[in-house]
Structures are given as structure tokens and as C-alpha cells.
Amino acid sequence: MQGHVVPKKTYFLVFITLIALTALTTAVAFKDLGPMNTVAALAIAVCKATLVILFFMHVKYSPGLTRVVIVAAFFWLAILIALTLSDVFTRNWTPNPAGWQSSMLLDR
Amino acid sequence: MTEGRAAILAEQFDDAEQQHDAASLGMWVFLATEILFFGGLFCGYTIYRNLYLAGFVAGSHLLDVRFGATNTGILILSSLTMALAVHAAQLGRRKALIVFLISTMLLGLAFIGIKLTFEWRHDYLEHLVPGIDFAPQGAALAEIQRFHAPLPHVELFMFFYFAMTGVHALHMVVGVGILTALLIMAWGGRFSSDRYNPVEVSGLYWHFVDIVWIFLFPLLYLIGGRY
Numbered sequence: 001m002q003g004h005v006v007p008k009k010t011y012f013l014v015f016i017t018l019i020a021l022t023a024l025t026t027a028v029a030f031k032d033l034g035p036m037n038t039v040a041a042l043a044i045a046v047c048k049a050t051l052v053i054l055f056f057m058h059v060k061y062s063p064g065l066t067r068v069v070i071v072a073a074f075f076w077l078a079i080l081i082a083l084t085l086s087d088v089f090t091r092n093w094t095p096n097p098a099g100w101q102s103s104m105l106l107d108r
Numbered sequence: 109m110t111e112g113r114a115a116i117l118a119e120q121f122d123d124a125e126q127q128h129d130a131a132s133l134g135m136w137v138f139l140a141t142e143i144l145f146f147g148g149l150f151c152g153y154t155i156y157r158n159l160y161l162a163g164f165v166a167g168s169h170l171l172d173v174r175f176g177a178t179n180t181g182i183l184i185l186s187s188l189t190m191a192l193a194v195h196a197a198q199l200g201r202r203k204a205l206i207v208f209l210i211s212t213m214l215l216g217l218a219f220i221g222i223k224l225t226f227e228w229r230h231d232y233l234e235h236l237v238p239g240i241d242f243a244p245q246g247a248a249l250a251e252i253q254r255f256h257a258p259l260p261h262v263e264l265f266m267f268f269y270f271a272m273t274g275v276h277a278l279h280m281v282v283g284v285g286i287l288t289a290l291l292i293m294a295w296g297g298r299f300s301s302d303r304y305n306p307v308e309v310s311g312l313y314w315h316f317v318d319i320v321w322i323f324l325f326p327l328l329y330l331i332g333g334r335y
Contacts, residue, residue: 015188026177029330041326049319056191056315073140077147
């Protein structure tokens, strides 16, 4: 047999934690925390995704090469989002030269 | 090494362990492309949500958190049964494998069923389908006016909602197809504790689709100021 056999108990514990986190994120959404609502929702989602990746997807027991591919995938995602957002949200930081149409996206 | 084992191990691999790791690695490389595929949608959603916040908050209020939360639970449960299916395959338990594969399929179908009958059908009847029939009336229109949201901005939210949940549901349909193939193979006794890579690798795909929903649920349903 190849691959690590994870005890069933681990799967059940992860499942219960995931359901609890789902209940938590739903409950928190109905409390007014200002901008923290989005932060809390995303933080809980990241926790849930990490649990699924580590245990359900066996990454905790995977060889280093597999982990490198996964980290690279998320690193590329970070590049995609960070560079796109840094473009879009900084377009009006400096005044546009006279005669230029200002950025279509942000001036509406 | 017996004849049977030799047939299980493809000739390019040194041993079964290497073959197993290569299969997982290959699936993860595919999932990396999937992460970036969905990442583009998430990125676009972030940008337009920041530009047209009122429209996106109003749009979020047109969705029903109860169905979103129920579907999240169903999908997490299906991930558990998928993990248990892999567990059963690793131990060579054919009957348990079949039972868990069928449960995973049924849960996946339940997710799609709820999405279709309670959410998308409702949106269609309420004239909330962007591009085809977007003319909110009654309660939906009142909700949009409560947030002073321009209609085109709400329509843009609905575009993102249908594109993201639609592509996700398409992945679920593909997943159910994969599970059907696995079920036929499991039925025919094609898996054993020495040969279960197809189950493990399909499990990775199924869990990935679950992870996408784990992010879609808060982004679409929850962060729109529900209080």
C-alpha cells in the first residue's frame, strides 16, 4: 500500500470543525463589525480551506515537491490579485496630465 | 514481484510510492491552473465590489443565506464522504468504497438541486437574470432602493453571481461524472489497496471544488452587510 492512511477520527474532527466554522462565519455576518466583517469572513474561509487542503487532500502527508507546487499556485494567485489591484486602486493617486481623459474606471 | 503487481506499476516508475506521488503531483498541477482560473473571477469581483459597493451590497441581499449555508454544509459533508471513500479504497474495502462514492454523488446532486430549484429558478421568476431578463420588481426592487444602488451595478453583481456559481456548478457536474466512472470501476473490482490512485486523485478534484465554494459563500452571501 502506498500513501498515508489517515485515521477516520481525524476526518470526523476536521468535518466537525468545518461545520462549526461555517456556523461561526454565518453568525458573524449578522453582527455589524464595520470593515472587520469582510476580514472575519475571509479569515474563516482561509482557515476552512487550509483544513481541507491539509487533511482531506492529504497535503500534511505529501512529499515536498507536491507542497512546492501548491505554494507556487497560491503565490501566482497572490501576484494576479496584488498587481491587478495595485494598478486599479492607485490610478487616481497622481493628477492626470492636462488634456488626458481621466481613468474611465474610477471617475464615473 | 508477482505478475499482478507488475501490471499495477507502470514501467516508467521505480516503485508504487513514486507512482502514487506522481499521480497526486499531476493533479495538483492541474488544480494550480484551476486556482488561477477561479482567481481571475475573484479578482474581478474584488475590483467591481470596491467600485460599486452599494450595488454589490444590494445584490448580496437578493440572495438567500439559508440556501447558501445549507449548501455549504452539504458540500463539506460530501468532502467528508469523499475522504472516507479514499480511506476505504486505501484499505481495499470495496463495499465501503461503493457506499461512500454513492453518498458523495448524492450530496453533490443535492447541492446542484438546491441551487437550481430554490435559487436560480427563484432568480429567474423574480426577473433577476442579468443580460436576459433583469427587471427587479416588488421586494427585490425595494431592497435595491433601500441601498440607493443603481440598477446596472446590481446587474453587474448578478453577472458575477451567475458566472461564479455557474462555473462552480459546472465543476460539480464534471465531478459527479468522474464519481460515476469511479463507481463503475469500483463495482468491477478494479481498485485494491495497491491500486487506488484514481480514487485519491478524483478526491483532490472534489475537495478543490469544495474549497472554491468555501470562498464563494462568504463573498457572495455574507459580506453584504446582513445586519
